Amino acid sequence: MFYLDTDQLLNITISFLLPFFRVGAFLMALPLFGSRLVSVQVRILFAFVISIAITPIVDIPSFDPISVAFIPLIAEQLLAGFVMGFVITILFQAFSLAGQLAAMKAGLGFAMSNDPANGVTVATMGQYFLSMVGLAFVGTNGHHVMFEFIVESFDYWPIGSGFALERLWDVVQLGGWMFEKALLIVLPLTVAVLIMNVSFGVVAKASPQLNIFALGFPVILLFSLLFFWMMLGDFLDIYRLFFEDIIVWMKVKWGISFNG
Numbered sequence: 005m006f007y008l009d010t011d012q013l014l015n016i017t018i019s020f021l022l023p024f025f026r027v028g029a030f031l032m033a034l035p036l037f038g039s040r041l042v043s044v045q046v047r048i049l050f051a052f053v054i055s056i057a058i059t060p061i062v063d064i065p066s067f068d069p070i071s072v073a074f075i076p077l078i079a080e081q082l083l084a085g086f087v088m089g090f091v092i093t094i095l096f097q098a099f100s101l102a103g104q105l106a107a108m109k110a111g112l113g114f115a116m117s118n119d120p121a122n123g124v125t126v127a128t129m130g131q132y133f134l135s136m137v138g139l140a141f142v143g144t145n146g147h148h149v150m151f152e153f154i155v156e157s158f159d160y161w162p163i164g165s166g167f168a169l170e171r172l173w174d175v176v177q178l179g180g181w182m183f184e185k186a187l188l189i190v191l192p193l194t195v196a197v198l199i200m201n202v203s204f205g206v207v208a209k210a211s212p213q214l215n216i217f218a219l220g221f222p223v224i225l226l227f228s229l230l231f232f233w234m235m236l237g238d239f240l241d242i243y244r245l246f247f248e249d250i251i252v253w254m255k256v257k258w259g260i261s262f263n264g
Contacts, residue, residue, distance in 0.1 A: 018074075019064045022163050024055040026081035030154050033089025035096040036138055036147070058155050065164035077164060084161055085154070087175055092150060094175075095250050096137055098182040099243075102189035103133030109190065109197050110228030129232070140243040153254070160258055174257045181253075185246055193231050200224055 028051035031037045037047060107129035141147065161171075204220040 019062070020055055020059050022064060022077060022081055023059055023062050023158070024051055025078055026085040026157070026163075027051045027054050027058075027154055029082045029085025030089045031085075033086045033093060034150060035093050036141065038089065038093075054151065054154070058158070061155075062158045063162060065162075081163065084157065087171065088154065088157060091175060091178065091250065091254070094178045094182050095246060096134060096141075098185045098246065099133040099137040099189070100130045101182065101186040103130035105186060105190045106133075106193050106228070106232070109194050110225060110231075136239055137243055140240055141247075144240075144244065144247070146247065149251075171258065178253070181249070185249075189242065193228060196227065196231070197224055200227065 028048065031047045031051050036042070037050070110129070200223070201220070
């Protein structure tokens with residue numbers, strides 16, 4: 005006859021709760037899954053199912069669950085899950101930032117739209133880039149890699165190992181990576197618009213009677229739209245390159261290994 009005493013039931017519950025807190029925080033911080041478009045109930049259901057699947061393979065340190073020592077373990081799992089999800093958010097925000105910078109250079113900064121996922125108002129081109137990277141993320145099975153990421157995290161970041169400040173500093177340094185990649189995306193457009201502005205300036209100096217501003221704005225706008233259209237052909241390759249950079253960063257900085 006199957007029988008569970010109180011101690012066994014308590015140990016099973018604790019073995020499930022600690023991974024559940026980490027997975028739940030990871031899904032809350034992960035792009036797409038953590039947006040306002042996905043209800044909290046759905047995210048909790050995903051975290052519940054994933055935690056049940058990985059609980060048998062997760063090593064739980066021995067401790068007294070009914071003690072104050074359990075609180076730091078919960079905080080550690082929440083912080084670990086949030087940090088790992090934030091790493092992928094930086095990848096998405098690199099494209100969003102690139103879209104907003106491109107909109108400012110193209111004279112489309114006045115075109116603003118509401119971001120329903122984050123509840124903020126951003127440039128329309130930034131929202132467009134963010135939607136494109138979301139489609140690329142799902143279309144290339146990036147969400148499968150993220151599930152592997154959270155499962156492997158219990159090996160290189162075991163429960164009870166504490167939170168090293170080096171990991172937090174590594175994530176802070178990713179901010180520089182985000183600005184670098186965003187500038188690389190928008191750099192061709194920036195150089196082209198600069199050349200066009202210089203050319204219009206020369207024309208305006210040579211012929212002051214011409215209303216060069218009325219001519220230059222629509223020309224730059226049409227050229228920028230043509231640039232965005234041409235960029236669509238290489239968008240997926242750019243995304244894959246940046247995604248591979250993030251994977252390499254995880255392998256080098258955190259020692260995680262991916263099979264997918």
